[in-house]
Amino acid sequence: MVGNDHPATASGMHMSGSGMAGMMGSQNGTTTTAADQVTIIHVQKGCHVWSDAGKQMVAMHLRIHTGQMLKVTNQDVDMHRMVLVSGPMMMRLGGPMAQGKTDTLSFTKPGTYVFGTKVSSMKGMPDVQTIGPDNNLKLTVTVI
Numbered sequence: 001m002v003g004n005d006h007p008a009t010a011s012g013m014h015m016s017g018s019g020m021a022g023m024m025g026s027q028n029g030t031t032t033t034a035a036d037q038v039t040i041i042h043v044q045k046g047c048h049v050w051s052d053a054g055k056q057m058v059a060m061h062l063r064i065h066t067g068q069m070l071k072v073t074n075q076d077v078d079m080h081r082m083v084l085v086s087g088p089m090m091m092r093l094g095g096p097m098a099q100g101k102t103d104t105l106s107f108t109k110p111g112t113y114v115f116g117t118k119v120s121s122m123k124g125m126p127d128v129q130t131i132g133p134d135n136n137l138k139l140t141v142t143v144i
Contacts, residue, residue, distance in 0.1 A: 037071040038062070040080050040097075040117065040137065047134040048076040048119075059138040066110050066143055073102040077128050080117040080137075087113035087141075096120060107143045115139040 038060065039051045050060040064070060074080050074097040081096040082103065088111040094103045096118075107113070117137045 036064075036069065037073065038139065039073040040076045042076045042128070043130075045131040047128075047130045048078065048080070048137060049135060050137060050139060058135045059140070061140040061142070063142045063144065064107060066107060068107060068143075070105045070107070070141065071102050072097070072105065072139075074099055079120045081120075083116050083118050085114045085116050085138075087111055105141075107141065110143045113141045113143065115141070 037052075040048055041051045041056065043049050043056070049056045049058055052060060052062070062070070072082060077099060079096040079098050082093050082105075084090055084093060088109050090113070097103055115138070119134065
């Protein structure tokens with residue numbers, strides 16, 4: 001198990017950066033789906049959620065194949081850094097993603113990977129009022 005403040009190290013995953021767009025909305029719950037991209041978006045209640053093909057939720061479960069890549073895009077007003085909470089050991093995860101940035105994860109080993117995000121404010125972004133406490137995002141990726 002890897003703690004939230006320490007990126008995972010070893011083999012199994014690679015992460016690199018680029019840019020991509022997202023959308024806005026809100027819904028709680030989980031889903032299991034095959035996907036090649038997910039987006040962190042800003043919402044009024046809870047500040048941020050995962051979005052995948054129109055579904056928006058705090059906890060998301062994806063199923064992908066070994067060797068498949070997953071793009072993670074941040075469209076929230078805060079920066080998010082992916083952290084491995086549990087699962088097979090991985091190479092070092094990327095740094096904080098500013099709004100509009102995308103990281104690509106390549107999974108080379110089968111298993112169940114559980115991620116959270118470490119959130120930090122982005123300098124220069126306007127202060128956005130939200131309702132209630134911030135959501136703690138969870139992304140579970142089952143690699144078969």
